[in-house]
Amino acid sequence: MKNLGLAKKILGMQIIRDKHRGTLQLSQSEYIKCVEEDKDYMAKVPYASAIRSLMYAMVCTRPNIGHAMGIVSRYMSNSEKFHWEAIKWILRYLRATIDKCLYFGNDELKIQGYIDADFGGEVDHRKSTTDYIFTVGNTSVSWMSQLQKIVALSTTEAEYVAITKASKEVIWLRENEVLTLGKIQEAKNPTDMLTKTVTIDKLKMCSTLVGLHE
Incomplete structure (x- = not known):
């Protein structure tokens, strides 16, 4: 086998390292x-x-x-x-x-998730959408925006379906069945950009919150 050194590209993605600053993009x-x-x-x-x-x-x-x-x-x-x-x-x-x-800095490698759901946003069948983003060190590592399989009859039901779906993902990511749920203000929830159409400024803010930088 031949040692080709550190990977610079994988599956169409460029890997950009800065050892001095301890970052990866x-x-x-x-x-x-x-x-x-x-x-x-x-x-x-x-x-x-x-x-x-x-x-x-x-x-x-x-x-x-x-x-x-x-x-x-x-x-x-x-x-x-x-x-x-x-x-x-x-x-x-x-x-x-x-x-x-996606910019991975030297922040603490803590898994954190953001979850949201709209209610009946899909006009053809009135299905709701589950959205979540999980970050490690404040940078996205897993995300999804998907129509729910059922027709939720209330915003509460749509949110519970979303939490259940996201909980399965975080259990797999952490290999730990202990979850801590918390409330976040809508203005600071980056999954807003997955749930609905937002302004350019809001899109920039949501992108930055989950580690998307230029």
Whole structure:
């Protein structure tokens, strides 16, 4: 076997280390650049192919597009022209924030989670959406924005479903069945960007809270 040294790239993500400062960054700027350059070609391919290209960025390093991707991915089998326009807006946003990356500093390696749910936000079947983000050292390591399988009959029920889903994830992350729940002000909850459409300023704030920096 040959020692190639420290990894600089993995699965389309660049790994940027700064030993002096004790930091590590995961960036997909090159991948996003390739997707942006292929947008004219993507206009000729099935809508689902464009979704898959953007979904990979969202799953790996860009939780801040989770809400938008959750909406456009619902129409893969019956997309219209305005759905493709939405895809192009997501591409424009990624191009404008191409240097945003997950920044792991030397903060305490404590697992912390943020959970939220909307109530009946999906207009076709009135299903609610579960959203959570877990951080280690104040940087995202696990996140999800997903329609609930049931139709919740109240905001309380929707929140309980979300907490149950997120609790399973944190038990796996911590390998510990002890959970501590706490209340957080809506203005300081970064999962707002997964639950609903927010302003640019709010999106920037939520992104920063979970370790997305330029």
